[in-house]
Amino acid sequence: MRVVFVGASRFGFKCLDRILHLENIEVVGVVTNEERFTISYAPEGVVNVLYADLKTFAAANDIPVHVMQTKMTETGLVAQVKAWQPELFVVVGWYHMVPRILRDMAPAVGLHASLLPDYSGGAPLVWAIINGETEAGITLFEFADGVDNGPVLGQASTEITPEDTIATVYGRIEVLGLDLLVRCLPRVAGGTAQRLVQDESKRRVFPQRRPEDGLVDWNQPAQSIYNFVRAQTHPYPGAFTFHHGKKLHIWHARVADAGVLQGSTPGICSLLDGQVLVACGNNTAIEILQVSADGAEVTATTWFSQHDKHAPVVFDAPR
Structure with a gap:
């Protein structure tokens, strides 16, 4: 044939x-x-x-x-x-x-x-x-x-x-x-x-998906965000959020115990006991593990350590 x-x-x-x-x-x-x-x-x-x-x-x-x-x-x-x-x-x-x-x-x-x-x-x-x-x-x-x-x-x-x-x-x-x-x-x-x-x-x-469809909605529960991240990680363009108007790709994450983040506004990011945790919807939380910003892929803790420890880290909308 x-x-x-x-x-x-x-x-x-x-x-x-x-x-x-x-x-x-x-x-x-x-x-x-x-x-x-x-x-x-x-x-x-x-x-x-x-x-x-x-x-x-x-x-x-x-x-x-x-x-x-x-x-x-x-x-x-x-x-x-x-x-x-x-x-x-x-x-x-x-x-x-x-x-x-x-x-x-x-x-x-x-x-x-x-x-x-x-x-x-x-x-x-x-x-x-x-x-x-x-x-x-x-x-x-x-x-x-x-x-x-x-x-x-x-x-x-x-x-x-x-x-x-x-x-x-x-x-x-x-x-x-x-x-x-x-x-x-x-x-x-x-x-x-x-x-x-x-x-x-x-x-x-x-529908088909575009790279811009990877924007994380922190009002979603942690399990949904975890699925969203793992569905678009390498070799795909990746899920992403913004910090001070700069794009941050999230390559690896996992659902975490909300703990002290319960009641926090979704999108609030904190370093607790060596874990980079983000408050999500429904009083849940996710730990982010691997990210990239400005073209460099690093651990989430390395990325977090570069910021002012006295200023809150909040994931915001693009500017």
């Missing part, structure tokens, strides 16, 4: 490498884009924080490449893909809808990091952790005209533990996704794949 691979992420890189070793699969072309690209919800451009250079990898494996300039319907891209005569598109680590003009050439299948139909749309793993879910998953499905709504070819799940971060969950999801491709693509190529129609009554669609 003649496959055109579409992707631009580290996970996409791993999937492309694995697909090259599958029997009866011939990758005849790769569509990718640059690390910074424009998209409908951010015409000013966004940076792909999970970017991988598929262009160089494909060239090293003698696979033709097209680097998308603006959109998937651009004339050069459509003409190039048509010349490759695809029988299937495989899409992984891609932020654009695959248009009908391409899917009329060949069906498209892709991996989505949720148990569809739930958590359709953008940043499914981030949203799942923010929302305190205890299970995540990945789905291989065939594309249709809607948002992640085509028939399911295979799914796999993993637990989200209280200690997990986006990095640890994403790592397990990658392993499960690679296994799905290895198991299911040969069935697609051989015409034996089973397709399960999604239950639309169970669909929830979540």
